[in-house]
Structures are given as structure tokens and as C-alpha cells.
Amino acid sequence: MISITFPDGAVRNYEKGITPLAIAESLSRSLAEKVLAAEINGKVCDATQPIRSDASLRLLTWNDKEGQMTFWHSTAHLMAEAIEKKFPGAKFWVGPPIENPKGFYYDVDLGDRKISEEDLAELENIMKELSKQKNPYIRKEMSKKEAVAYYTEKGDEYKLDLLQHLNDGEITFYTQGNFTDLCRGPHIPHTGLIKAIKLTNIAGAYWKGDEKNKQLTRIYGVSFPSQKELDEHLQMLEEAKKRDHRKLGKELGIYTMDEDVGPGLIMWLPNGSVIIEELEKLAKETEQKAGYKRVVTPHLAKESMYLTSGHLPYYADSMFPPMEIDGEKYYLKAMNCPHHHKIFASSPRSYRDLPLRLAEYGTVYRYEQSGELFGLMRVRCMHMNDAHIYCTREQFNEEFRAVNEMYLKYFKIFGIEKYVMRLSLHAPEKLGIKYVNEPELWIETENMVRQVLKESGIPYVEVPDEAAFYGPKIDVQIFSVIGREFTLATNQVDFSQGRRFGLHYTTADNTTDTPIIIHRAPLGTHERFIGFLLEHYAGKFPLWLSPVQVKILPISDKFLPYAKEIHEKLLLVGIRSETDERNEKIGKKIRDAELAKVPYMIITGEKEISENKISVRKRGKGDLGSQSVEEFIKILLKEIEERTAD
RNA sequence: GCCGUUGUAGCUCAGUGGUAGAGCACUUCCUUGGUAAGGAAGAGGUCGUGAGUUCAAUUCUCAUCAACGGCUCCA
Numbered sequence: 076m077i078s079i080t081f082p083d084g085a086v087r088n089y090e091k092g093i094t095p096l097a098i099a100e101s102l103s104r105s106l107a108e109k110v111l112a113a114e115i116n117g118k119v120c121d122a123t124q125p126i127r128s129d130a131s132l133r134l135l136t137w138n139d140k141e142g143q144m145t146f147w148h149s150t151a152h153l154m155a156e157a158i159e160k161k162f163p164g165a166k167f168w169v170g171p172p173i174e175n176p177k178g179f180y181y182d183v184d185l186g187d188r189k190i191s192e193e194d195l196a197e198l199e200n201i202m203k204e205l206s207k208q209k210n211p212y213i214r215k216e217m218s219k220k221e222a223v224a225y226y227t228e229k230g231d232e233y234k235l236d237l238l239q240h241l242n243d244g245e246i247t248f249y250t251q252g253n254f255t256d257l258c259r260g261p262h263i264p265h266t267g268l269i270k271a272i273k274l275t276n277i278a279g280a281y282w283k284g285d286e287k288n289k290q291l292t293r294i295y296g297v298s299f300p301s302q303k304e305l306d307e308h309l310q311m312l313e314e315a316k317k318r319d320h321r322k323l324g325k326e327l328g329i330y331t332m333d334e335d336v337g338p339g340l341i342m343w344l345p346n347g348s349v350i351i352e353e354l355e356k357l358a359k360e361t362e363q364k365a366g367y368k369r370v371v372t373p374h375l376a377k378e379s380m381y382l383t384s385g386h387l388p389y390y391a392d393s394m395f396p397p398m399e400i401d402g403e404k405y406y407l408k409a410m411n412c413p414h415h416h417k418i419f420a421s422s423p424r425s426y427r428d429l430p431l432r433l434a435e436y437g438t439v440y441r442y443e444q445s446g447e448l449f450g451l452m453r454v455r456c457m458h459m460n461d462a463h464i465y466c467t468r469e470q471f472n473e474e475f476r477a478v479n480e481m482y483l484k485y486f487k488i489f490g491i492e493k494y495v496m497r498l499s500l501h502a503p504e505k506l507g508i509k510y511v512n513e514p515e516l517w518i519e520t521e522n523m524v525r526q527v528l529k530e531s532g533i534p535y536v537e538v539p540d541e542a543a544f545y546g547p548k549i550d551v552q553i554f555s556v557i558g559r560e561f562t563l564a565t566n567q568v569d570f571s572q573g574r575r576f577g578l579h580y581t582t583a584d585n586t587t588d589t590p591i592i593i594h595r596a597p598l599g600t601h602e603r604f605i606g607f608l609l610e611h612y613a614g615k616f617p618l619w620l621s622p623v624q625v626k627i628l629p630i631s632d633k634f635l636p637y638a639k640e641i642h643e644k645l646l647l648v649g650i651r652s653e654t655d656e657r658n659e660k661i662g663k664k665i666r667d668a669e670l671a672k673v674p675y676m677i678i679t680g681e682k683e684i685s686e687n688k689i690s691v692r693k694r695g696k697g698d699l700g701s702q703s704v705e706e707f708i709k710i711l712l713k714e715i716e717e718r719t720a721d
Numbered sequence: 722g723c724c725g726u727u728g729u730a731g732c733u734c735a736g737u738g739g740u741a742g743a744g745c746a747c748u749u750c751c752u753u754g755g756u757a758a759g760g761a762a763g764a765g766g767u768c769g770u771g772a773g774u775u776c777a778a779u780u781c782u783c784a785u786c787a788a789c790g791g792c793u794c795c796a
Contacts, residue, residue: 180791192726278791279724286793290724293791321789325732334769334787393795439796444722445787447794457796550796562796600796631753658752659759666757680755690756698756 112145147172147179150298156254157201178297195274209267210252271305320609321450339455346622367434372414378404411437424580434462451606460598465590499541545571567594628664630680
């Protein structure tokens, strides 16, 4: 007998070699039907794996993340079985479950054959048939020699490549129905549990993620234990699409693009420009209080400066090609740093001048590959909330911490809670290639940044090989509604550029030293930040950011003069007001103002004129009753001044 | 840049080998109406661009541009 400890602390005794599935059955029949996998002593494995000694056990169902991942992984195998049936001889790479978007994919080499959208429906049907067979997922261990022989016979170079990195004792195969795959598992008990399947799309994916390699066909899908859950999931995706910043950006008149202007080049419409102005106002206020100095720099610079900075030739692929004037090459700037460094260098600096904080909403141009462009999130011309802080080594911690606090202050204003702080580190093996070759400086600055993060108590993750070439950084990662991950803001350390530009200051003991530079962009770029805000607020901007803050809706055109009077009063105190002068009924005007997501509506008619008041309606909340214009203005100005969340 | 899909009116989308439609928006008229769509009439497109096949192309083929779903990459 062995004793099994359950998550609630209960201990029960079972026969040696019992499976988690059998234990579930001993507890309840309905539970056994839901078990997808099991966690034995903290390790996720098959629910059909025998337990041979005392252990702690957690039965995993659809309600557990691990249960879902196992479920999707098993569905990927089921899809592979269907693909093999429809495309005999197809070779498989890997087929993992994924969290964002939910589901799974499998990378396949179909040879010369092509797969189309119509084939997906057919594959789905094959999968449903196979699911009905309730085929068990059977685990089998194999020696490396056997496994290599198996795939050599099959002529499968992909699985042979996978095998290279595995050793005897860690090679397992799983078989369900007629499909066998090299796989570490775990898997669900049988295919019958997969009741609802949707294959979502076909994409190309480079083998091993390297664009020099052959491109495999990647098929994405998602599955659920019931049709109802699949329907709900698809419904949710539809809802998410409604708050896609590209859709909202068009509907709300935020921005536009034009083929004649060029891909990735945003034109901000009046409504979008208001948001830009408000964001810049916030940044300027905040930075002014934090001791920043504003500068303005040109959009171009000569080749020589980018050779100095090191951006050329290494960054050349991301820059627009140069233009030649008077025998000199000029580049559109892809970053503001070199210009700011030149400003630092423009006059002798003393330690008394530090920290020097130079800020600019700088326009930069990057030649992003055409396929990478994405609405406002990825563009070729962007406006960056940039600043460079030149400080001594002693000042670094405090400066870096202050920048982090600025981030948190901003995030509070915008109610940004779903983000990941990522400490991006270098990779030692890429020193001198991707990163400046200063091993001890890397370690030192990374420790400095880590210390600041630890002291501030901000949760973060460390990720190697994500640093800038000149130093470690903190990235703020967010997700778009369709699940794509982006860096919203960045805070970078730079111990290299200062030296390259020959920047120095006189120290207290009359020697010279090179400043450490902090590159920071807490509001990222206007493009990405507003794209993010559109989705974050679902287009319902708080009052202070709303392009139109108040819409005045006269009951009929008899009351237009009174509406105009109120409109003038609002404009006078700086409230962005518009009047709906159309010959429409009040219901229609309200509907349109609500759809335009205007925060406040003022309704004026006979009653209001006689009482010398206005009727106020709030977006999403309805009628607030009547009040005087002066009272209303006072409330709004306070809400705007305090940048209230909504 | 690569793999795949798409491209028809300002927007959302039907449709056809014989030079095109709907709803909303827009204009005009009727209506002057109290908290999410009043009625009528009208105006709008060389069907992304270029070439080919054909008596005839918006429709079929090819190229090209752009957008979209991914990969790679990134603020």
C-alpha cells in the first residue's frame, strides 16, 4: 500500500501502482470523466501513469491551467493524426499548446502540397471522427538508438533533429489511433474527451524560428470539452475584435493612413491630435516637476554621427536609406539619443551640472519590414516620449528609481494594471556581436537595475538576451486585444554610448569621467501608447483625454441659440464642446453621441431655457438631472484637472 | 522580407464573363419631436493598380501595391 496526500491535506491509502485516473474513479465517477492529467509530487504527468510510492497528488481538470494545456497538446496530436490521414507522408516538427491566443498549433512540412482554408473544415471533420473512437493516448519509452532508427527509416529529418538533443531515458513516444509521435507528454486519457474543435488559421513559420530556414506550415486551432465552451470562446473573440484599436481608431476618427503617403505612416486626425496634445501636456508637466529640460532636435543627421553611435552599420537595416546632399549622406533619425548626446557635448559639463535630464517628444523613423506593420502598434514614423539622463555612477540608483516611479505614477493615472515588467539582460555568448564587449560592466549595471527593482518592490521577470546593445533595460510588456505582446515603455541603462561620443564631465577632484546614460520612454510612442489606450478604454476615454468632452443636443432647432450660448461658455473655459445642429430627434442625437463615446451630453429645450439650467447626461450612465451651467463647468474642470479615471 | 488570405460607394458588406447593388453616413425637403435610430427624395463607384486571355473582364490568368492572420523583428 502507498499513501496519497491530496491538496486539501487528506491522506488515503491505495494499492501500489494505482493510476491517478483510478483514484479519481474511487472518489467519484463524474470526477473521473473530467480528469485530464495529474500532478504527482509537483510534476504534471499522465492520469494513466502508475504511482509506485507515497506521493502528493493533484487531479487536473479543465479548471486547471495545466489541464487545459494538456488538453490542447493532445488536440494537437489529434490534428496531426488527421493531417497524416489527409496528407500522407507529412512531416511534423512540434505541436505545443499555447496560452495566448488560447489553443495549440502544429508545424508541418507538407512537401509540395498546399493547404487551404477549405481543408481546415475537412481536417476538423476527420478529427471529430477520430475523437469519437475514444482512442487512448499510450505512452511508450524508447532508447535513443531505436528512436533514431525509427525516424531514419521514415526519413523524418525534423524528429531526428529533436532527437539529437535527447538522451536515453528521456525519450518517450505517444500513440493514439494510427498516429505515433515523439513527445515528452503528458496527454489526456483518450481522444473522446475532445468534444469541440475549431481550426482557426494557417500560417507560415520558419523552422526553429530562424528566417534563413525553410518555412513550415503552421496550423492553429483551439478545442474544448464541450460545444458550449467553444461557442463562448468564439463569442469572446468577436467581442475582443470590437475593441481592436484599428477598428475604434477608424470609428472614432483618431487616425488614418493612405497608400500615397505610405505604409506605416500615420496621419493623426483632429480627434487623435487632441489625445496627443493631452499626453504631451501630461508628460511636460511631469517632466518639468522632475527636473527635466526640454530640447528640440532635427529629424536628420549625417552618416558620421551614426557611425560614432554604432547604429551604423549594425542598425542600418532598420533605418531608411540615406539621401545624399553635397556629397554627404544624411539619415532620417531612428532614435533621438545621438542628438541628445551632441547637446550634452555642446558645452563643458561639471559634476555640478549632473544629473542632466534632456527631454523631447522626438520624431523617429524606422524601416520596419512591411509584414511587421500593425495598425498604430507598429509603424514607420513615431513620436517618442524620449529623454536621456546623464548622471554619475553615484547618482544612478536614485535617478533610475525616480524614472521607475514616474512609470508607476503614469500607470496609475491610466489605470494600467495588466502588464509585465521585464528586466532584459544580455547574453554572455553574444558579447561583441549583439552586445558591447564589456563583461564586467554588464554584470555591474544589471545588478544596479535589479537592485532598484527589488527595492521598489515591483514584480518583474528576468529575460536574458533581450537587452539593448549598450546596456540592460526594463521593458513594460502589454498585450493587444488580439493577444499580441508589445513593449509599451522602456527604461534603459547605457554605459557605452557616453564613451563612444567622448562625453565627459569634470569631477569634484578635477579629473574627468564619463556619465552613465539612462534612456527612458515611460509613455512609449504616441502611436503605440494611443493604440494601447484605445483598446484599454474600449474607446471610452476619460474626460481629460476625450477629443470631444461635451456634446450639446438641442431638442429642436428652436433652441439652437441657447445651445450656442452654452457652447461659447464651455469653450471660454477650455472645455472641448460641440453642438449637434442636425435636424434630428433628440433620441437620435443621444444615440449618436453615445456611439461617439462623448463623456457628457447637454440637452437643452423649453424647460432648460425657462429655468436657465441645462440637463446633463453622462455616457453609459444616462440622465443626471438638471443643473446650472456654472455648476456643471466647475465639476468638469475639476475632473479634467485631476485627470479622473472616469 | 517570408508563408497564407483579402481588396466593389465615406463606412460595413452583397453580387455578376455582357461596363454594378443594400444598409448606414452625406445633400435637399417634410417634420419641431424630451433621454439610444421620424419620413420622403437625391447625389456617390473607370469594382486597388498594370498587363494578358476573350468578340467582351469588376468577374478568369499573371504581375504589382496595400491591408489582414502568422513567422522573423520591435517603441
